[in-house]
Amino acid sequence: xxxxxxxxxxxxxxxxxxxxxxxxxxxxxxxxxxxxxxxxxxxxxxxxxxxxxxxxxxxxxxxxxxxxxxxxxxxxxxxxxxxxxxxxxxxxxxxxxxxxxxxxxxxxxxxxxxxxxxxxxxxxxxxxxxxxxxxxxxxxxxxxxxxxxxxxxxxxxxxxxxxxxxxxxxxxxxxxxxxxxxxxxxxxxxxxxxxxxxxxxxxxxxxxxxxxxxxxxxxxxxxxxxxxxxxxxxxxxxxxxxxxxxxxxxxxxxxxxxxxxxxxxxxxxxxxxxxxxxxxxxxxxxxxxxxxxxxxxxxxxxxxxxxxxxxxxxxxxxxxxxxxxxxxxxxxxxxxxxxxxxxxxxxxxxxxxxxxxxxxxxxxxxxxxxxxxxxxxxxxxxxxxxxxxxxxxxxxxxxxxxxxxxxxxxxxxxxxxxxxxxxx
Numbered sequence: 001x002x003x004x005x006x007x008x009x010x011x012x013x014x015x016x017x018x019x020x021x022x023x024x025x026x027x028x029x030x031x032x033x034x035x036x037x038x039x040x041x042x043x044x045x046x047x048x049x050x051x052x053x054x055x056x057x058x059x060x061x062x063x064x065x066x067x068x069x070x071x072x073x074x075x076x077x078x079x080x081x082x083x084x085x086x087x088x089x090x091x092x093x094x095x096x097x098x099x100x101x102x103x104x105x106x107x108x109x110x111x112x113x114x115x116x117x118x119x120x121x122x123x124x125x126x127x128x129x130x131x132x133x134x135x136x137x138x139x140x141x142x143x144x145x146x147x148x149x150x151x152x153x154x155x156x157x158x159x160x161x162x163x164x165x166x167x168x169x170x171x172x173x174x175x176x177x178x179x180x181x182x183x184x185x186x187x188x189x190x191x192x193x194x195x196x197x198x199x200x201x202x203x204x205x206x207x208x209x210x211x212x213x214x215x216x217x218x219x220x221x222x223x224x225x226x227x228x229x230x231x232x233x234x235x236x237x238x239x240x241x242x243x244x245x246x247x248x249x250x251x252x253x254x255x256x257x258x259x260x261x262x263x264x265x266x267x268x269x270x271x272x273x274x275x276x277x278x279x280x281x282x283x284x285x286x287x288x289x290x291x292x293x294x295x296x297x298x299x300x301x302x303x304x305x306x307x308x309x310x311x312x313x314x315x316x317x318x319x320x321x322x323x324x325x326x327x328x329x330x331x332x333x334x335x336x337x338x339x340x341x342x343x344x345x346x347x348x349x350x351x352x353x354x355x356x357x358x359x360x361x362x363x364x365x366x367x368x369x370x371x372x373x374x375x376x377x378x379x380x381x382x383x384x385x386x387x388x389x390x391x392x393x394x395x396x397x398x399x400x401x402x403x404x405x406x407x408x409x410x411x412x413x414x415x416x417x418x419x420x421x422x423x424x
């Protein structure tokens with residue numbers, strides 16, 4: 001019998017309790033181990049959890065759970081940094097394997113917790129911390145452990161993908177699409193973490209750490225969200241053969257530096273990521289030996305995430321019964337490349353006065369900063385018009401300098417959205 005202590009019984013914890021109960025006979029038949037949820041720590045004992053729970057299962061004392069000698073495996077699904085860090089550290093020190101889906105914690109102090117788990121000789125597993133039910137972490141940690149991975153790129157936030165899908169397919173403006181996402185439960189009342197890229201940034205930090213074996217924290221990730229994307233930006237991208245997606249990108253350069261960033265990007269309609277709709281997630285892994293792999297599925301939601309947690313619980317239980325654990329290894333601090341030093345193709349739109357000499361003045365600014373124009377077109381006519389440019393590959397710092405100077409031109413009414421072109 002493997003007795004499990006669960007910290008939290010909300011969106012993930014409640015379906016996890018149900019899933020363990022339902023799957024316990026099948027798991028026992030396959031592994032010889034019987035899983036049982038022994039106790040669940042919550043803040044509020046009287047809150048309706050939406051599932052039937054045995055009398056006496058709930059407790060307010062999370063510290064007692066992680067210290068209880070009769071608890072074999074601890075599952076942390078309360079989120080946040082504290083008290084989660086203290087509870088996990090205590091559980092590990094007491095020789096208990098821990099399963100967590102806490103992306104915020106791992107993106108900030110994950111490598112310290114990995115070291116504590118290795119020192120204690122027990123597992124710290126975290127499949128559910130990135131991309132919900134998609135088995136990405138296991139693939140990076142195990143199947144691709146010897147692969148020279150060069151880039152991991154994907155859609156790792158379902159809320160923003162739902163919003164961008166509505167804007168792309170229905171022509172909705174940002175606020176209308178966000179309101180619908182909130183009404184359907186895809187977005188929080190305060191959607192900042194999702195729409196400004198912080199959630200995706202935490203996940204990208206974890207991905208980079210595991211993929212490249214170097215410590216990357218949330219603060220290393222450049223964040224740019226989707227709140228400034230307009231229906232007009234999406235329409236221009238679609239006319240040019242692209243779809244706009246919020247991407248988390250982690251790259252290891254030939255120099256050994258790591259570039260980690262989250263921002264909206266134009267993806268060619270022929271790229272597999274372009275067809276990922278609504279709240280689904282998808283991650284592209286590129287390696288020098290394996291080529292390109294894509295992982296796709298439900299990136300959020302209680303049941304898919306609970307499924308990922310249960311997979312880790314089974315691994316932890318099996319390893320515990322054999323007296324072993326899956327060592328993660330040590331991580332040196334990554335040398336991260338600032339966003340200004342990265343390069344891409346860019347789409348830039350300008351609202352300008354429609355009169356002679358405007359195009360010459362504008363293109364002169366691009367030339368002065370060494371930004372080469374691949375394509376240009378004009379929308380509309382006098383008195384105002386919009387110029388749309390796609391550049392050849394250019395350095396971010398040069399493009400940003402170009403935008404600053406364009407804003408100073410008398411003939412430029414407004415410098416619109418800047419979108420990077422990825423995956424061409």
